[in-house]
Amino acid sequence: xxxxxxxxxxxxxxxxxxxxxxxxxxxxxxxxxxxxxxxxxxxxxxxxxxxxxxxxxxxxxxxxxxxxxxxxxxxxxxxxxxxxxxxxxxxxxxxxxxxxxxxxxxxxxxxxxxxxxxxxxxxxxxxxxxxxxxxxxxxxxxxxxxx
Amino acid sequence: xxxxxxxxxxxxxxxxxxxxxxxxxxxxxxxxxxxxxxxxxxxxxxxxxxxxxxxxxxxxxxxxxxxxxxxxxxxxxxxxxxxxxxxxxxxxxxxxxxxxxxxxxxxxxxxxxxxxxxxxxxxxxxxxxxxxxxxxxxxxxxxxxxx
DNA sequence: TAAAATTCATTCGTATACAAACGGATTTTG
DNA sequence: CAAAATCCGTTTGTATACGAATGAATTTTA
Numbered sequence: 574x575x576x577x578x579x580x581x582x583x584x585x586x587x588x589x590x591x592x593x594x595x596x597x598x599x600x601x602x603x604x605x606x607x608x609x610x611x612x613x614x615x616x617x618x619x620x621x622x623x624x625x626x627x628x629x630x631x632x633x634x635x636x637x638x639x640x641x642x643x644x645x646x647x648x649x650x651x652x653x654x655x656x657x658x659x660x661x662x663x664x665x666x667x668x669x670x671x672x673x674x675x676x677x678x679x680x681x682x683x684x685x686x687x688x689x690x691x692x693x694x695x696x697x698x699x700x701x702x703x704x705x706x707x708x709x710x711x712x713x714x715x716x717x718x719x720x
Numbered sequence: 721x722x723x724x725x726x727x728x729x730x731x732x733x734x735x736x737x738x739x740x741x742x743x744x745x746x747x748x749x750x751x752x753x754x755x756x757x758x759x760x761x762x763x764x765x766x767x768x769x770x771x772x773x774x775x776x777x778x779x780x781x782x783x784x785x786x787x788x789x790x791x792x793x794x795x796x797x798x799x800x801x802x803x804x805x806x807x808x809x810x811x812x813x814x815x816x817x818x819x820x821x822x823x824x825x826x827x828x829x830x831x832x833x834x835x836x837x838x839x840x841x842x843x844x845x846x847x848x849x850x851x852x853x854x855x856x857x858x859x860x861x862x863x864x865x866x867x
Numbered sequence: 868t869a870a871a872a873t874t875c876a877t878t879c880g881t882a883t884a885c886a887a888a889c890g891g892a893t894t895t896t897g
Numbered sequence: 898c899a900a901a902a903t904c905c906g907t908t909t910g911t912a913t914a915c916g917a918a919t920g921a922a923t924t925t926t927a
Contacts, residue, residue, distance in 0.1 A: 617882065617883080619882080619883060619884095620882090644883085644884075644885095645884070645885055645886085646885095647884075647885065647886085648882095648883060648884050648885070651882075651883075651884095652882085652883080655881095655882080670892075670893070671891085671892060671893085672891070672892045672893070673892095
């Protein structure tokens, strides 16, 4: 007899890109980045994340900063380099561990972050605006489990 | 008297990167992409999305394909070019609208997609695995509102 | 129908993003 | 303590990602 139970090697349901979580995550990120760049022209969201983390944590080695902001060593290097060129960050060789380069906010970087902080909060709100307050809490809780 | 109501220009609560939805979305995407590349070595997630969409929709103009896969014209061009070089896609000038380049799966592309389809479904499941079935449904519904 | 607006694909420039490999510094371990 | 393992920052190469500008083709509109 024909079995209607789940297939072994092949699912009868076709693959629909639009319902795959990875694709929807990418589109949600795209929308957020679009909201961000609309509201903030001075920095990218990635660059802002670096300023925010340094403001929160103070001086960090370059690689540690990368870990805190979810960027690998090659990526954080480029981001830091560009921010140093713009005088938003300072770097200094660690005097005890000669491998490390310590990164910190410059006065300009600190001032820029202070100026953008409330806008950044508004961007978070705008990103979540399609959800009710209750839905936002549920969403953030579940999203947090997926990291 | 001192007012404890919400601030006008400044929120007393400090900005914590780790609780911003944009940052968590990025990390969730990173995790998904890591799961993907662990399971599928032949293609990137982006490239697979192109194959999937063409399998689903058939021939599309290059720009239309970009819209369906959430890539702008410049991005989809690079992705298509690389897949054409690998003989996974074919391109042909539209005979009626001379602006358009129509893109379709090659036999090799179709075969590769067929071979990877079940793995792709498993990747989606693995990405959502930290959530219960009920949570997954809630999460996808809310995430869908944020695109 | 002619001008204006739009669409299409392309190119250029900049910015993530990450794997892999490297040399130097530090820490761990046998 | 010396070898092994790890960590640090850097470089190279490839792949998205997108704004802006371009020229050619098509559609809209006045």
